[in-house]
Amino acid sequence: MDATGSTEKNNPANDDVQEAAVLIEQIGPTRRLIMNRPKSRNALSEEMMAALALELERANQDDVTRLIVIAANGPVFCAGHNLKELTAHRADKDGGKAYFAMIMETCSKLMQQIVNCPKLVIAEVQGTATAAGCQLVATCDLAITVNEANFCTPGVNIGLFCSTPMVALTRNVPRKQAMEMLVTGEEIDSHTAKAYGIVNRVVPKDYLRLVVDRYCEEIAKKSPAALKFGKEIFYQQVELPLSDAYDLAAKTMTENMMAADAEEGIEAFLEKRKPEWPCGS
CATH class of the missing domain: 3.90.226.10 (2-enoyl-CoA Hydratase; Chain A, domain 1)
Structure with missing residues (x-):
């Protein structure tokens, strides 16, 4: 220690x-x-x-x-x-x-x-x-x-x-x-x-x-990129009106989809294997 x-x-x-x-x-x-x-x-x-x-x-x-x-x-x-x-x-x-x-x-x-x-x-x-x-x-x-x-x-x-x-x-x-x-x-x-x-x-x-x-x-075990996206938007959207929260969430989801971790995670799911996160493990 x-x-x-x-x-x-x-x-x-x-x-x-x-x-x-x-x-x-x-x-x-x-x-x-x-x-x-x-x-x-x-x-x-x-x-x-x-x-x-x-x-x-x-x-x-x-x-x-x-x-x-x-x-x-x-x-x-x-x-x-x-x-x-x-x-x-x-x-x-x-x-x-x-x-x-x-x-x-x-x-x-x-x-x-x-x-x-x-x-x-x-x-x-x-x-x-x-x-x-x-x-x-x-x-x-x-x-x-x-x-x-x-x-x-x-x-x-x-x-x-x-x-x-x-x-x-x-x-x-x-x-x-x-x-x-x-x-x-x-x-x-x-x-x-x-x-x-x-x-x-x-x-x-x-x-x-x-x-x-x-x-x-x-x-x-989870994607570092997904967790980073998720924590940030969690605290942002919770204080917003419903429509603004969905607008922000949609933009964030799109950015998340473009991340290498999302590409690897989806491919791994479809191929029935464990993902290897490009952004770190």
């Missing part, structure tokens, strides 16, 4: 330096980004968001990587923003306003980076996800969770409506259920989260890694 930016553990001079905020594990075409601040419940601190953004970009640029998994160490997947970090800036001359704006903008850019990444991003949720942590799960293309995980947007309980988590939530969850989560701040269990559309599957804890790996293995 490679921890990008990690210290040399055998060097005494580095004994007091923390491991990287995000650890990296590459197995075949799958790259795991493992949030590694369990003591702070993997909060989306300034450090954590910068590390995730950097590693997402590196994974995106890596030709070997086909899928990206966001996972976490510890009992909590992600507890949202680091409130201690935010509160410390109340002492700034502007009461923290500039810092708060920077953190919220950084988080918004991170979520959009996940959506705009042409590679599939899967959340591997081993524990509770709250506030911006719930937002992170909802933002990923797919999400697999364990039975024990809970989800909530509890900002309203501390006088802070979860406005940015709301963006991801309302794009996954039916309107009334999303509003209920936002205005009550109450936790929902993993099976309710599945029913609401926040996660795809709920599995026993011992099988989480196995199930996510099987998803990655299956998706990695």
Whole structure:
């Protein structure tokens, strides 16, 4: 396992330096980004968001990587923003306003980076996800969770409506259920989260890694070009009126048909053989 930016553990001079905020594990075409601040419940601190953004970009640029998994160490997947970090800036001359704006903008850019990444991003949720942590799960293309995980947007309980988590939530969850989560701040269990559309599957804890790996293995067999076309148009068309969505989909389908992967895939299907993707495997 490679921890990008990690210290040399055998060097005494580095004994007091923390491991990287995000650890990296590459197995075949799958790259795991493992949030590694369990003591702070993997909060989306300034450090954590910068590390995730950097590693997402590196994974995106890596030709070997086909899928990206966001996972976490510890009992909590992600507890949202680091409130201690935010509160410390109340002492700034502007009461923290500039810092708060920077953190919220950084988080918004991170979520959009996940959506705009042409590679599939899967959340591997081993524990509770709250506030911006719930937002992170909802933002990923797919999400697999364990039975024990809970989800909530509890900002309203501390006088802070979860406005940015709301963006991801309302794009996954039916309107009334999303509003209920936002205005009550109450936790929902993993099976309710599945029913609401926040996660795809709920599995026993011992099988989480196995199930996510099987998803990655299956998706990695598909055409890289088709997946890139598909993810991009999925998020574009879902916000459009019906006629505009079909116009966009028809244009994208035509471009996809002209791609080498589509030519090879159709020929392989007709010839009853496995395709060999020209755009990579």
